[in-house]
Amino acid sequence: MRSQDPIYFAPPSGRSLALWLKSRTVESPSGCWDWTGAQQGVGYGFVPAKMHKSRYAHRAMYEAVCSPIPSGYFVLHSCDNPRCINPAHLMVGTHKDNMRDRDAKGRTKLPPHTCGQKQPAAKMTDETVIAARRDVANGMKQKDAAAKYGIGITTMYYIVKRLRWRHV
Ligand SMILES: [Zn+2]
Numbered sequence: 395m396r397s398q399d400p401i402y403f404a405p406p407s408g409r410s411l412a413l414w415l416k417s418r419t420v421e422s423p424s425g426c427w428d429w430t431g432a433q434q435g436v437g438y439g440f441v442p443a444k445m446h447k448s449r450y451a452h453r454a455m456y457e458a459v460c461s462p463i464p465s466g467y468f469v470l471h472s473c474d475n476p477r478c479i480n481p482a483h484l485m486v487g488t489h490k491d492n493m494r495d496r497d498a499k500g501r502t503k504l505p506p507h508t509c510g511q512k513q514p515a516a517k518m519t520d521e522t523v524i525a526a527r528r529d530v531a532n533g534m535k536q537k538d539a540a541a542k543y544g545i546g547i548t549t550m551y552y553i554v555k556r557l558r559w560r561h562v
Contacts, residue, residue: 400459400481405557408458411445415455415479426478437476455479456486461558517545523559530554 401412418439419427429439429451439451446454456469459481463469466488473483518526522543529539530550540550552558 404459404481405552412455412458412481414445415439415441415451415458418451419479422478424473424475425480426473426475426483427480428475429477429479433477439477439479452476452479452484455481456484460484518543518549518553518559520559520562523553523562526550526553 401409401416404412416427418431419429422428431451432440434440434449440449441451441454443449446457448454450469452471453463453469457463463486467486468488469484470487471478471483472485473480475483478484526539526543529542530536534542536550536554537547539554540547543550545553549558
């Protein structure tokens with residue numbers, strides 16, 4: 395596995411699911427991880443109920459590697475390939491985003507996916523992530539930094555260990 399492989403950075407809790415999902419894909423020249431297992435509807439990968447409540451492989455992968463999907467949100471493909479489950483090509487958005495995205499295709503390229511900031515409920519921004527890492531580097535306890543920025547201790551751990559917001 396290459397070190398820049400998104401699964402490499404997945405939180406330990408999600409890594410085994412991510413590896414299971416990845417093992418059922420083939421990597422295409424475009425960088426997509428094409429699902430080779432069962433498919434559903436328009437071509438989304440379909441997984442057993444015990445793997446993910448939604449039954450969708452791309453949603454399972456997003457949650458394993460990136461973050462929980464807020465209710466009512468969709469996992470969108472920046473690559474327009476419904477079979478793809480490469481977390482680097484996935485992001486969450488609303489149904490409206492999906493439609494707008496479809497309209498905009500061919501005119502504008504989507505920004506690269508970023509685990510963390512794309513999550514609508516994310517409280518942290520690139521700026522506060524950098525500031526929090528600086529605080530911890532300067533000796534602030536992770537627990538105290540989490541309180542300062544109003545996030546959970548686990549999230550702060552992910553930030554400090556660069557398991558989330560790795561792009562900053
Ligand atoms: Zn893709």
